[in-house]
Amino acid sequence: MTTQDVFENLQELLEHNEIREFREAFLDHHIYDQTQFYLDFTDDERLELYSILSPQELSEIFENIDFDEVDIKPYLKEISPEYLSAMFDEMSSDNAADILTNLTKRERRAIFSQMTPENVTEIRNLMHYDEETAGSLMTTEFVAVVANQTVSSAMTVIKATAEDAETIYYVYVLDNDKQLLGVISLRSLLISHDDTLISDIVNEHIIKVDVEEPQERVARYFRDYDLLALPVISHDNIMLGIVTVDDIIDVIDDEAQSDYSGLAGVNTDNVNQNxxxxxxxxxxxxxxxxxxxxxxxxxxxxxxxxxxxxxxxxxxxxxxxxxxxxxxxxxxxxxxxxxxxxxxxxxxxxxxxxxxxxxxxxxxxxxxxxxxxxxxxxxxxxxxxxxxxxxxxxxxxxxxxxxxxxxxxxxxxxxxxxxxxxxxxxxxxxxxxxxxxxxxxxxxxxxx
Amino acid sequence: MTTQDVFENLQELLEHNEIREFREAFLDHHIYDQTQFYLDFTDDERLELYSILSPQELSEIFENIDFDEVDIKPYLKEISPEYLSAMFDEMSSDNAADILTNLTKRERRAIFSQMTPENVTEIRNLMHYDEETAGSLMTTEFVAVVANQTVSSAMTVIKATAEDAETIYYVYVLDNDKQLLGVISLRSLLISHDDTLISDIVNEHIIKVDVEEPQERVARYFRDYDLLALPVISHDNIMLGIVTVDDIIDVIDDEAQSDYSGLAGVNTDNVNQNxxxxxxxxxxxxxxxxxxxxxxxxxxxxxxxxxxxxxxxxxxxxxxxxxxxxxxxxxxxxxxxxxxxxxxxxxxxxxxxxxxxxxxxxxxxxxxxxxxxxxxxxxxxxxxxxxxxxxxxxxxxxxxxxxxxxxxxxxxxxxxxxxxxxxxxxxxxxxxxxxxxxxxxxxxxxxx
Known part of the structure; x- marks a missing residue:
C-alpha cells in the first residue's frame, strides 16, 4: 500500500465516522508520518481530528512540524484555547516555546491562563532567549542527580523521569545550588555496581555551553565530540537545560541550506513548487x-x-x-x-x-x-x-x-x-x- | 591555560620522559582533544607515544581522526604491524574497515594475520560495501535480543554488551534466523516491569534501511524521524548492523559542504591556508x-x-x-x-x-x-x-x-x-x- 493509499484510506474512515478504526490506523504510524497526514488533511478533516485525538497525541504531531516550511498560525487558530492549553502542557518546553512565539501576546495569555503554572514559567523563560542561541534550542526536561547518591538510587530517579525527560541517556550531576558538576552516561550507570557512589564514576570533564552561545558553535561541539546531548548553563554555571542531537541535525541542515541558497541567490528550501x-x-x-x-x-x-x-x-x-x-x-x-x-x-x-x-x-x-x-x-x-x-x-x-x-x-x-x-x-x-x-x-x- | 600551553606542556613531559605524568595529563583530555594533540606531535614524539599508550587507547584516537582532512597513511606506516593488529582488534568494525581501506592488500594481510579471526571476518565484510552507502557507514556492534525473553533478561544482555556496543540505547529484536522483528528503546525497557515479555513491548513499526541504500537517504531518515540509530538489513531482512547518529552528522555536514563547494567552484574544506x-x-x-x-x-x-x-x-x-x-x-x-x-x-x-x-x-x-x-x-x-x-x-x-x-x-x-x-x-x-x-x-x- 503506497502512502497515498494509506492517506485515502484514513480520509475514508474519517468520512464514515469510524472513529475507533481511524484512531487505530492513524496512531499506528510513525509520528513523522502522522504529521504529514495531519498537514495534508482538509480543514474539515482536521477539525474532526481534534475531537478524536487527545491533546497529548496532537502535541507529538506539533513537535514534529517543521516551522521553516509550514506556517503554523492557521492551524493554531482553528483549535480551541482549552485544547491548546492541554496540548502545550504535554509538550516539551522548548517546542512549546517555539510554537507559542507565533501567537500574539493576547492569544498566548488565553492559553497560559489554563496551563499548569510551572510549565508556563518554564516556557516563558525559554521564550526570552535570543533566536539561534543555545537557549532557544534547549529543553528543560533533563535527568539530574546529586553526587552522593548511589547508582541504584540514581536509576530510580531515571526510571521515574523517563517518561518526561527529553533524553535519559545522559544523567547530569548537580550540587545543591543546581551548579553543574559532571555527567554520567546511562551506559556507565548500567555497568556500575548498584552501591557505587555517583561521585566515584562521574565524568567531571564535561563539555557544556553558555545559554547565549550561537547555535553554530553548539552544532560544532556535537560534530567534534560525537554527543547525544549537551548541557546548557547560565553565566554562573547553573544548569538550565540540554540541547539534544535531533535539534542539532536540523540546525546543521538549515545552516548549510541557507549558505547554499545565499550563494545561488535563490531560496532552495521548498523544491516542490510549480x-x-x-x-x-x-x-x-x-x-x-x-x-x-x-x-x-x-x-x-x-x-x-x-x-x-x-x-x-x-x-x-x-x-x-x-x-x-x-x-x-x-x-x-x-x-x-x-x-x-x-x-x-x-x-x-x-x-x-x-x-x-x-x-x-x-x-x-x-x-x-x-x-x-x-x-x-x-x-x-x-x-x-x-x-x-x-x-x-x-x-x-x-x-x-x-x-x-x-x-x-x-x-x-x-x-x-x-x-x-x-x-x-x-x-x-x-x-x-x-x-x-x-x-x-x-x-x-x-x-x- | 590555553590549548597551546597544554600542548607545550605535554611536549615537555614527553621530552623529559615523564611517562606517568604524561599519561595522566594526556588521557585526562576529551578524545577529540587527544586526537588533535596526536596529529600535532612531531614524528619523534609520536614514535614515543606508541610505547606509552596502549593499542586500545590509540584505537580511540584513530576512531576520531577525520579522514577527509588527514592523510592517514603515513601514520599507519610508522606503527608496527603487531601494535596495529592489537589496535584494530579494539576498534569498532566500521572505523577499522574505513581505515584499513587506505592500506595495500599486502599491508592489510600482515595486520589481519595477527588479529582475532572473527574481527577480521567482520571487517572484511564491511570493506565490501560501496562507499557512501548504508553498508559503509554501519557498525556491527549492536545489542540484539529475542522476542520471548523477559525485560530483566534483556537488561542482562545489555549490561554484558554495554562495553562493546556502539549504542545500547536501542535494542533490536531478532528471530532465530537473525531476521529483524522490531526495536525497543532502553528507555521503554527501563520503565517496563521486569517480567514483561519483550514481544509485548516491542515496536514492530521499525524504520530500517537496506545495506545498499545511499547515505543521503539514510541521513534523511535520521532528520525526519529524529533517530539515534538505524538498523541496516540485507535483501532478505537479515539484520547486518546499525548506523549511528554521530556518523550521520558527518554525512550531512560533508554533503552540504561538497554541494556548497561545487556551487562556488572551490573546495572550501580547509579554510586555514596561506x-x-x-x-x-x-x-x-x-x-x-x-x-x-x-x-x-x-x-x-x-x-x-x-x-x-x-x-x-x-x-x-x-x-x-x-x-x-x-x-x-x-x-x-x-x-x-x-x-x-x-x-x-x-x-x-x-x-x-x-x-x-x-x-x-x-x-x-x-x-x-x-x-x-x-x-x-x-x-x-x-x-x-x-x-x-x-x-x-x-x-x-x-x-x-x-x-x-x-x-x-x-x-x-x-x-x-x-x-x-x-x-x-x-x-x-x-x-x-x-x-x-x-x-x-x-x-x-x-x-x-
Whole structure:
C-alpha cells in the first residue's frame, strides 16, 4: 500500500465516522508520518481530528512540524484555547516555546491562563532567549542527580523521569545550588555496581555551553565530540537545560541550506513548487540584479567612444567580467564558510582581508599572465594583450577583496553573511571589472 | 591555560620522559582533544607515544581522526604491524574497515594475520560495501535480543554488551534466523516491569534501511524521524548492523559542504591556508574557465562586424550574459538540492526538465519585458529594446535548461551533480547568451 493509499484510506474512515478504526490506523504510524497526514488533511478533516485525538497525541504531531516550511498560525487558530492549553502542557518546553512565539501576546495569555503554572514559567523563560542561541534550542526536561547518591538510587530517579525527560541517556550531576558538576552516561550507570557512589564514576570533564552561545558553535561541539546531548548553563554555571542531537541535525541542515541558497541567490528550501511559484521566488533577485547590471551597461555606454574606435575591445568584456566574477564567488564561498565555522583563531578582520588580497594577487597574476600570452598570440598585438592582462589582474584582485570583505563586514554588522550572495558579488564585480578594463584600455587605445 | 600551553606542556613531559605524568595529563583530555594533540606531535614524539599508550587507547584516537582532512597513511606506516593488529582488534568494525581501506592488500594481510579471526571476518565484510552507502557507514556492534525473553533478561544482555556496543540505547529484536522483528528503546525497557515479555513491548513499526541504500537517504531518515540509530538489513531482512547518529552528522555536514563547494567552484574544506595554497586550490578552475571563456571571446570576435557597425551592441553584452548566468545558477542550485534530497516522487527526468523550462520561460518573459521597457526608454529605440528583450528571454530560458539539465544528467550518469558548478554553468551560459544575442541583433542590425 503506497502512502497515498494509506492517506485515502484514513480520509475514508474519517468520512464514515469510524472513529475507533481511524484512531487505530492513524496512531499506528510513525509520528513523522502522522504529521504529514495531519498537514495534508482538509480543514474539515482536521477539525474532526481534534475531537478524536487527545491533546497529548496532537502535541507529538506539533513537535514534529517543521516551522521553516509550514506556517503554523492557521492551524493554531482553528483549535480551541482549552485544547491548546492541554496540548502545550504535554509538550516539551522548548517546542512549546517555539510554537507559542507565533501567537500574539493576547492569544498566548488565553492559553497560559489554563496551563499548569510551572510549565508556563518554564516556557516563558525559554521564550526570552535570543533566536539561534543555545537557549532557544534547549529543553528543560533533563535527568539530574546529586553526587552522593548511589547508582541504584540514581536509576530510580531515571526510571521515574523517563517518561518526561527529553533524553535519559545522559544523567547530569548537580550540587545543591543546581551548579553543574559532571555527567554520567546511562551506559556507565548500567555497568556500575548498584552501591557505587555517583561521585566515584562521574565524568567531571564535561563539555557544556553558555545559554547565549550561537547555535553554530553548539552544532560544532556535537560534530567534534560525537554527543547525544549537551548541557546548557547560565553565566554562573547553573544548569538550565540540554540541547539534544535531533535539534542539532536540523540546525546543521538549515545552516548549510541557507549558505547554499545565499550563494545561488535563490531560496532552495521548498523544491516542490510549480513553475509560477518557482519563478516568483527567483524573480526578485534576478530583476534586482538586472537593474544593478544596468549600472554596468551604462558604464560601457559611457565608454562607447572607445568601443567605436576599437571594436576589438568588446571581445574581452565578458571574459574579464566572467573570470573576475568566478574569482569573487570562490572568495565569497571561502569567506562565508570560514565565518560559519566560527573559527576563533582566524577571525582577525585585517588578517583575513590581507590573506584574501594576497590570494587575489596570486590568482590575478597567474590568470593575467595567461590571458596576456593568449591574446598577444591570438591578436598578434602585445599591447592589447598587456591591457587585457593588466585589467584581468586588477579585476580579479578587486573581486577577491569584495568577495571576502562584504561577508565579513556583514557578519560584523550583525547580518547573515550568506545574504551577500554569489550573483550579487558577480554583478558587483561586473561593474568594477568593466570600469577597470576600459580605464586601462583608454590608456593604450592608440595602439589597438 | 590555553590549548597551546597544554600542548607545550605535554611536549615537555614527553621530552623529559615523564611517562606517568604524561599519561595522566594526556588521557585526562576529551578524545577529540587527544586526537588533535596526536596529529600535532612531531614524528619523534609520536614514535614515543606508541610505547606509552596502549593499542586500545590509540584505537580511540584513530576512531576520531577525520579522514577527509588527514592523510592517514603515513601514520599507519610508522606503527608496527603487531601494535596495529592489537589496535584494530579494539576498534569498532566500521572505523577499522574505513581505515584499513587506505592500506595495500599486502599491508592489510600482515595486520589481519595477527588479529582475532572473527574481527577480521567482520571487517572484511564491511570493506565490501560501496562507499557512501548504508553498508559503509554501519557498525556491527549492536545489542540484539529475542522476542520471548523477559525485560530483566534483556537488561542482562545489555549490561554484558554495554562495553562493546556502539549504542545500547536501542535494542533490536531478532528471530532465530537473525531476521529483524522490531526495536525497543532502553528507555521503554527501563520503565517496563521486569517480567514483561519483550514481544509485548516491542515496536514492530521499525524504520530500517537496506545495506545498499545511499547515505543521503539514510541521513534523511535520521532528520525526519529524529533517530539515534538505524538498523541496516540485507535483501532478505537479515539484520547486518546499525548506523549511528554521530556518523550521520558527518554525512550531512560533508554533503552540504561538497554541494556548497561545487556551487562556488572551490573546495572550501580547509579554510586555514596561506595565500599561495589558497591560490593553488582556486587556479585550476579559474584557468579552465578562462579558456572556456575564450570561446565566448572568439564568438564575439566572429560578430565583430556587427559591433563595429553598431557599438551600442557592446553595452548589453555583460548585462545579458550576467543575468542569464544568475538565472542558470539559481536553476542549478535548485536542481542539485532536489537531487541531494533524493526526492523519489519528483525524479521523473522529463517532468523535472519541463518544469524548469517553464520556470525559465516565466522568469525570461518577465526579465525580457523589463529590459525591453528600460532599453526602449533609455535609448529611445524600441527595435533595439525588442532585440535585447528577446535575446534576454531566450538566453535565460536556455540557461535555466542547462542549469537543471546538466546536474540531472550527471547524476544519472553516476557523477556527483554538484561538480557541475556555478561558475561552469555561468561560463557556459555566457557562450550561448552571446550567440543568441548577436544572432538576434544581426536580424535587426539595420534599425540601430
Amino acid at each position: 513553475p509560477i511559484q518557482s519563478a516568483a521566488k527567483r524573480l526578485p533577485w534576478l530583476v534586482a540584479l538586472l537593474f544593478l547590471g544596468m549600472g554596468t551597461a551604462s558604464l560601457i555606454d559611457h565608454f562607447d567612444g572607445l568601443v567605436s574606435k576599437a571594436s576589438v575591445l568588446a571581445i574581452f568584456i565578458s571574459l574579464i567580467t566572467g573570470t573576475a566574477g568566478n574569482a569573487g564567488t570562490q572568495s565569497l564561498a571561502v569567506s562565508v564558510r570560514r565565518i560559519s565555522l566560527n573559527d576563533e583563531e582566524n577571525r582577525s578582520f585585517f588578517g583575513l582581508i590581507l590573506a584574501e588580497i594576497a590570494t587575489g594577487l596570486v590568482t590575478g597574476a597567474v590568470t593575467g599572465l595567461t590571458i596576456f600570452i593568449v591574446v598577444s598570440l591570438w591578436k598578434g598585438n602585445m599591447i592589447l594583450g598587456l591591457a587585457v592582462g593588466v585589467a584581468m589582474f586588477c579585476a580579479i584582485t578587486v573581486a577577491n577583496l569584495a568577495g571576502s570583505l562584504i561577508p565579513v563586514a556583514m557578519d560584523r554588522l550583525g547580518f547573515d553573511p550568506a545574504v551577500a550572495s554569489g550573483p550579487f558579488i558577480s554583478t558587483m564585480s561586473d561593474l568594477t571589472s568593466v570600469f577597470i578594463y576600459f580605464s586601462i584600455a583608454g590608456i593604450f587605445i592608440h595602439f589597438f | 595565500p599561495i595554497q589558497s591560490a593553488a586550490k582556486r587556479l585550476p578552475w579559474l584557468v579552465a574557465l578562462l579558456f572556456l571563456g575564450m570561446g565566448t571571446a572568439s564568438l564575439i570576435d566572429h560578430f565583430d562586424g556587427l559591433v563595429s557597425k553598431a557599438s551600442v551592441l557592446a553595452i548589453f553584452i555583460s548585462l545579458i550574459t550576467g543575468t542569464a548566468g544568475n538565472a542558470g545558477t539559481q536553476s542549478l542550485a535548485v536542481s542539485v538540492r532536489r537531487i541531494s534530497l533524493n526526492d523519489e516522487e519528483n525524479r521523473s527526468f522529463f517532468g523535472l526538465i519541463l518544469a524548469e523550462i517553464a520556470t525559465g520561460l516565466v522568469t525570461g518573459a518577465v526579465t525580457g519585458l523589463t529590459i525591453f521597457i528600460v532599453v526602449s526608454l533609455w535609448k529611445g529605440n524600441m527595435i533595439l529594446g525588442l532585440a535585447v528583450g528577446v535575446a534576454m528571454f531566450c538566453a535565460i530560458t536556455v540557461a535555466n535548461l542547462a542549469g537543471s539539465l546538466i546536474p540531472v544528467a550527471m547524476d544519472r550518469l553516476g557523477f556527483d551533480p554538484a561538480v557541475a558548478s556555478g561558475p561552469f554553468i555561468s561560463t557556459m551560459s555566457d557562450l550561448t547568451s552571446v550567440f543568441i544575442y548577436f544572432s538576434i541583433a544581426g536580424i535587426f542590425i539595420h534599425f540601430f
